[in-house]
Amino acid sequence: MRSKTPSATTKIAEEELPAIVAAFKEGDRAAFRRLYDHFERPIFRFCRHLTGDEAMAGDAFQETFIRMYEHHRELRTSNIQSWLFAIARRVCLNMIRARRRSLEAFDEDLHGAEPLSIGDVFLREHLERAMQQLPVTLREALILRDVEGHSYQEIAVICGIDLSLAKVRVFRARQHMRRILTPVLTERGR
Amino acid sequence: MILDQLISAYLDGDLSAEQDRELREHVRRDPVAREAFDTAVLIHIAMRCEDETVPPQHLRSGVFDAVDAMAAENGLRLQSRPTVRSPRRLRFAATLAVLILTFWLPIRDGAIEQLTATAHSPQLTARSNSPQLTATAHSSQLTAPAHSSQLAATAHSSQLAATAHSSQLTATAHSSQLTATAHSSQQQPTANSSQLTATAHSNSNSQTPDIPLSTLFGALSAQTMSSVTPVEDASATATERPQPMIAHEAPLQVSVATTYAAGVSSTLASAQDLRQISASVAYGLSARDAIGLEIGTTSYSVEQSSAVITTSDAFSSTMRTSVNDGAGSEKLASPEVIREEYGRGQMQRTAVVHTGWGTAFYERSLIASERLGLTGRAGIGASDSGFLGFGRLTGSLDLGSGFSVMLGAEARAMPFQTGAGSAVSSQITYGTVLTALTGLRVRF
Numbered sequence: 031m032r033s034k035t036p037s038a039t040t041k042i043a044e045e046e047l048p049a050i051v052a053a054f055k056e057g058d059r060a061a062f063r064r065l066y067d068h069f070e071r072p073i074f075r076f077c078r079h080l081t082g083d084e085a086m087a088g089d090a091f092q093e094t095f096i097r098m099y100e101h102h103r104e105l106r107t108s109n110i111q112s113w114l115f116a117i118a119r120r121v122c123l124n125m126i127r128a129r130r131r132s133l134e135a136f137d138e139d140l141h142g143a144e145p146l147s148i149g150d151v152f153l154r155e156h157l158e159r160a161m162q163q164l165p166v167t168l169r170e171a172l173i174l175r176d177v178e179g180h181s182y183q184e185i186a187v188i189c190g191i192d193l194s195l196a197k198v199r200v201f202r203a204r205q206h207m208r209r210i211l212t213p214v215l216t217e218r219g220r
Numbered sequence: 221m222i223l224d225q226l227i228s229a230y231l232d233g234d235l236s237a238e239q240d241r242e243l244r245e246h247v248r249r250d251p252v253a254r255e256a257f258d259t260a261v262l263i264h265i266a267m268r269c270e271d272e273t274v275p276p277q278h279l280r281s282g283v284f285d286a287v288d289a290m291a292a293e294n295g296l297r298l299q300s301r302p303t304v305r306s307p308r309r310l311r312f313a314a315t316l317a318v319l320i321l322t323f324w325l326p327i328r329d330g331a332i333e334q335l336t337a338t339a340h341s342p343q344l345t346a347r348s349n350s351p352q353l354t355a356t357a358h359s360s361q362l363t364a365p366a367h368s369s370q371l372a373a374t375a376h377s378s379q380l381a382a383t384a385h386s387s388q389l390t391a392t393a394h395s396s397q398l399t400a401t402a403h404s405s406q407q408q409p410t411a412n413s414s415q416l417t418a419t420a421h422s423n424s425n426s427q428t429p430d431i432p433l434s435t436l437f438g439a440l441s442a443q444t445m446s447s448v449t450p451v452e453d454a455s456a457t458a459t460e461r462p463q464p465m466i467a468h469e470a471p472l473q474v475s476v477a478t479t480y481a482a483g484v485s486s487t488l489a490s491a492q493d494l495r496q497i498s499a500s501v502a503y504g505l506s507a508r509d510a511i512g513l514e515i516g517t518t519s520y521s522v523e524q525s526s527a528v529i530t531t532s533d534a535f536s537s538t539m540r541t542s543v544n545d546g547a548g549s550e551k552l553a554s555p556e557v558i559r560e561e562y563g564r565g566q567m568q569r570t571a572v573v574h575t576g577w578g579t580a581f582y583e584r585s586l587i588a589s590e591r592l593g594l595t596g597r598a599g600i601g602a603s604d605s606g607f608l609g610f611g612r613l614t615g616s617l618d619l620g621s622g623f624s625v626m627l628g629a630e631a632r633a634m635p636f637q638t639g640a641g642s643a644v645s646s647q648i649t650y651g652t653v654l655t656a657l658t659g660l661r662v663r664f
Contacts, residue, residue, distance in 0.1 A: 057291065059287060059288070059291060062287060063284070066280070066283065066284075070274075070275050070280070071273070071274065071275070074273070074274075074275040074279075075273065078273075088275075088276065088279050091275055091279055092279050092282050092283050092286070095283045095287075096283060096286045096287065096290070099287045099290060099291075100290060153262070153266045154266060157263065157266055157267060172267075176231075176264060176267040176268060177267050177268065179268070200228070201224070201225070201228045204224075204227075204228055204231070204260060204263075204264075205224055207263050208256060208259050208260050208263060211259060211263055212255070212256075212259050215259055215262065216255075
């Protein structure tokens with residue numbers, strides 16, 4: 031899996047991680063801050079891609095880390111990354127569901143057409159829009175695999191599904207993305 | 221393998237050499253396949269392209285402020301209520317203790333001050349190591365061996381066998397046969413029946429077996445086997461013909477009980493105010509043992525917490541809470557109201573959780589007299605949240621006509637839906653709850 035998040039100053043060395051996780055499980059706030067620095071970018075990126083909304087992504091991002099600390103005693107697995115992504119996923123899905131349930135009329139400017147400010151790149155804008163057109167189950171699998179670089183096994187753990195289903199979802203998500211973006215890329219190529 | 225699968229495997233780096241050749245062949249020969257491949261690769265590269273977006277700083281401060289507040293609050297809570305999170309082994313030990321108590325009491329026959337046993341069934345066996353045993357049988361057979369200081373056994377039935385290794389034995393039979401054996405200082409067997417067999421193995425000069433004078437009606441065999449002093453006088457009285465059995469009831473009983481239990485203590489601070497209603501059907505295997513099924517519902521209050529974002533950004537729709545405006549209608553609370561009320565980053569609320577359950581149980585009568593009884597019940601089963609088990613001690617008062625009221629206590633290990641509401645923490649946590657219960661039982 032690629033490692034793309036932490037800067038040189040905040041990155042936790044692989045051999046250092048178990049001790050920090052152990053301290054975090056005891057409620058050590060300094061350890062929590064180290065883990066926050068280590069995971070803030072991938073978690074924020076994941077929340078933003080999954081929700082497709084900057085404000086909601088910020089809410090989900092905060093709630094994810096608050097819950098992470100709130101339930102530090104319940105961390106059983108040694109893979110804190112999967113655990114944290116599982117929390118972020120649940121938080122995002124709950125917010126997405128709540129948004130659907132709300133009586134607000136769908137705001138096309140807010141939720142659809144407005145591109146996210148992640149760089150003024152043509153392809154990336156359309157990528158973001160295309161991802162938001164995917165069903166949530168496919169979207170989360172695609173983000174975890176192709177954006178965050180998780181293994182299929184990790185995706186299965188995070189999403190609480192079988193390994194084979196994780197592969198199927200990523201496969202279908204890629205098909206969907208290609209179907210959505212092919213006309214755009216063809217038009218761009220002309 | 222179809223083209224899409226080959227492309228996906230290529231993106232994952234999982235292509236075999238043969239599949240690699242197959243994909244290259246597709247791309248080389250088919251322009252549509254080439255376009256699909258190029259598009260997929262382009263999308264893949266774009267998605268994996270480094271995204272240097274950093275979360276806004278205010279999110280960081282919001283998280284740390286909330287965590288600091290949470291840590292401070294937890295510290296206060298731990299100081300004021302040290303048993304909020306009792307160790308798991310303590311909960312396990314409490315449950316185990318109740319279960320052991322439930323089974324241990326009936327197994328240790330008569331390890332109590334006084335045991336009174338009454339049976340309307342074909343056979344009663346009452347064993348006692350306790351100071352006093354009173355056994356009355358309206359049935360065909362009574363066997364009452366006692367290693368205690370005093371044994372009084374009365375049978376209105378066909379056969380009575382009473383053995384005492386204790387200081388005093390009183391055995392009275394209004395039935396066809398009485399066998400009374402005493403290894404003790406004093407024996408008083410009386411028979412109004414056709415046959416009396418009384419044997420005493422006394423080993424004391426001063427405590428010669430004393431069998432009262434009697435008139436024999438039918439066969440009498442009275443014998444003492446004292447090793448020191450021979451029996452000087454032994455007789456028995458039988459004034460009437462054997463009496464018919466007074467009562468003979470089947471041991472198989474069906475009872476229906478409804479109980480209402482209220483929690484008095486819980487190992488989970490976040491699950492309180494437990495209420496429980498149950499109904500059970502029992503099938504008596506003997507005068508003391510029964511098995512059955514019990515179903516019920518349990519409700520309890522759960523403290524739930526959810527994070528509230530208190531940063532300067534607008535609240536998301538999930539944080540907009542309905543409030544009553546006092547006129548009976550509801551409206552959305554403004555972000556300022558929520559921010560003011562839950563400004564510490566966490567919102568606490570109480571929710572009532574209802575759960576249904578069913579168990580199979582084993583029940584044993586520990587003490588039984590004419591109207592009062594004490595029973596132990598242990599059961600295991602499942603609810604909609606997971607497995608559960610309980611041990612229960614119930615005292616009962618017979619009201620007549622098969623009705624009895626019950627009062628008891630119960631320890632139950634069960635799953636609670638605890639935690640912080642909506643997200644990852646809405647989970648199942650096992651805990652032990654002690655309850656006081658009252659109920660009504662009908663025996664058929």
